[in-house]
Amino acid sequence: MTPNDYHVSMDSLASLCKRRGFIFQTSEIYGGINGFWDYGPLGVELKRNIKESWWKSVVQTRENVVGLDSSIIMHPRVWEASGHIGNFKDPMVDCRETKARYRADQILVFKHKSDETLMFAYPEDEEPPAKKARRFNKTDPADYESVPLLDIPLENYDRLVAPNTKEAGTLTEPRAFNLMFKTFVGPVEESSNVAYLRPETAQGIFAQFGNVNATARQKVPFGIAQIGKAFRNEINPRNYTFRSREFEQMELEFFIKPGTDAEWHEYWVSERLNWYSRVGLPEGRMHRDIHEGDALAHYASACTDILYDFPFGTQELEGIAARGNFDLTQHQETAGKGLEYFDEETKERYLPHVIEPSAGVDRIALALLCEAYRVEWIPKGKDNDGKILTADPKAKQAPEGYEARTVLRFAPCIAPYKVAVFPLLKNKPELVAKAREVFEKLNERWTCFYDQTGAIGRRYRRQDEIGTPLGVTIDFDTLEDSTVTVRDRDTMEQTRMSISELENYIAERVKF
RNA sequence: GCGGGUGUAGCUCAGUGGUAGAGCGUCACGUUGCCAACGUGACUGUCGUCGGUUCGAAUCCGAUCACCCGCUCCA
The missing domain is CATH 3.40.50.800 (Anticodon-binding domain)
Structure with missing residues (x-):
């Protein structure tokens, strides 16, 4: 399969998707809500086919992978264990002057050691604003130190000069943006009833690892797969359905013997790329983004993103992470329940490591639509050797002897x-x-x-x-x-x- | 979240203070012997929403929502 050389605009694609019943804005008659989308009669078939072929490829045809359907709302301590409640929020500060918004944990403050004069905030990837310090405070920058913004007491914010400003006191206090949707279990809205819509399906798998292990009669290596909705209260949804607040994930947690991480990680990257090719995303449009160093989560030994060249840029469809046994360890400690696996062959007891291929159904659907959509020039009558041309997106009309057609060249297996x-x-x-x-x-x-x-x-x-x-x-x-x-x-x-x-x-x- | 742009029929768009329009699409009937034919007819709108100005608002003003672009963000 060769990549689609017709570059569709997202506007044209959205127009066709609406006209033909693939994707609608949610509750459109009320004006819609940013970040939520509905799938029409054709869209739902497309998504169903994506999910079915994934399930067939990841679960059905593998003896050592089983499925799970965990609930969307789980015990809040699941998110404590996973780190989502602690870390799944980025404290942000806004600048009232420049209207810029910064991640508070990525801002440093250049301040005099006496801590009595003006302080200067700057992004961590920039040089300390030494000249600014000398100019404003008339003191030697050598007597300054850089400290994290989050260590600065709020009452000192009136002495704090924001990046690209000349006056102090323009930064707001850091505000946590928790990206999890919060709700209440039961009719009474009180803090003891707080629960969260899951921000990923994966934790349902980890939380049920013990039960599946006890009932599925599997031996390591084996996997637990799940398809389901997840919710993230994104600050800024963008690019049609690409970043939505409600979305569907297809996740596999493949549990392995510690030490075999690298080979299994590579195995799943290759398996998954193979799948993308079979559903109609050609190799030329797919990329691997291998995370290294700082881009890697502290518990992960490897992470490879699978990217697709969308019309709006090359973006992630799936992340395949080697997460060690971070999640099982966390749940074992937080819940105080043993989750260890007993290996009959070696008589060892251990927490398996895990390889996690985590894909977004909606992003894949969008990629498939982008890849399938094209306008073609087809020869009229018997002229022009019957050769079909890809239309020039800028052309208003087909050339003499040709007429235009719009076609979605889906791989047949995923066509609605x-x-x-x-x-x-x-x-x-x-x-x-x-x-x-x-x-x-x-x-x-x-x-x-x-x-x-x-x-x-x-x-x-x-x-x-x-x-x-x-x-x-x-x-x-x-x-x-x-x-x-x-x-x-x-x-x-x-x-x-x-x-x-x-x-x-x-x-x-x-x-x- | 900030700045800019846009919002009129299912889609693409015209209409700049005085009776809401076109093309395409959809549907029905007729016609039609294989690649968007044709004829006749029909359906479709609180002009994104709310408020204001005005004798009168799709049109002017304000707010708000949604979408697009650029920043920002994306555990």
Whole structure:
């Protein structure tokens, strides 16, 4: 599969997604809410196919991976153990003067050791503002020290000069932005009832590790997989559905023997890249971002992000982290319950390490839409050798002898509809009856679409725009010899075959 | 969160103080023997929302919400 060389604008894509029923703004009739999206009839099929192929690839075809569906609201101490309550908030400070906002933990303060004069805040990745200190306080910068902003008492903020300002006292106090959605369990809103919508599905797996281990009859290495909604109160959702506040994750926690982390990590990176290629994201558009040094969480020994070249930039679809046994250790300590695994072979007792491939369903859906969407110039009549060209996005019109079509070239295995069935003409009852018969048969096995409205060419194009890979047309020959034409979305070519061959042919074409 | 832009039919957009429009799409009927044909007809809007100014507001003003772009942020 070659990368799509048509660069769709997000506006055009959003327009098609709305027009055809892939994605709507949530509660649109009330004006919508920033960061929340609904999937329409086609979008829900697309997502279902993504999730099903992931499940098949990660769970069903592997004897040593089992599934789990944990609840969205869990005991609040789960998030204490995971570090989300402690760390899942970034204290931020705003500058009233420049309107800039900073992460408080990334700001240092350059202050005189006497701590009685003006202090100067600066970002940690910049040089201390020595000149500013000399100019404002008329003192030698050598007598200054740099301390974290969070160590500065609030009452001293009136002596604090913010970056790029000349006056002190423009910074607000650090405010925690907890990115977890908070709610209350039970009808009474009091602090003892506080609970959180999960910000990731992973912790449900760790919290149930003991039960799954006790019941699933698995031996390390083995995995627990989960697909489900997660919620993060993002400060600034952006880029269509890419960063949403409610989203769906597909996560695997693959538990391994300590010391085998590197090889299993590499194994899963490669397995996952292989999967992306099979659902229609070509190698040329996919990248690995290997985290090193500071970018790596303190407990992780490796983390590789899988990125896709979106029209708005190269962005993460999935992170594959080697998390050691950080999470199990945390839960074991916080809950005070033993979660160790007993290895019968070596008679060892240990907390398994874990490899965590964590993917975003909505981001993958968006990537697949971006990759599938293109406008093509197709030759009219028999001219131009029948060669289909990729349209120039800037061109207003197709060149002479060509006409434009919009097509979603989904990999057949993830296309919302697999097959469209058409009677050649709708005013011939015998064609309609035969087409209905074929449709109802195919519809038992695949999501199919029946359409008898309009000219046949128009119906083909309508299916192109929603990415249906195959069109089956019932014509007068069908009534004679039980053959139909099967029209290919990508080549627009037609193949004649008998109805008896149809199911095997489709099965072969749309298989994952 | 800041700055800029945008918001009118399902989509793309015109309409700048005086009766809400076009193209496309959708639906129905007719026609149609394989790639967006044609004819006839139909549906669709509190002009994003709320408030103000005005005899009168899609149009002017304010607020608010949403989307886009640039910052910022993204454990």
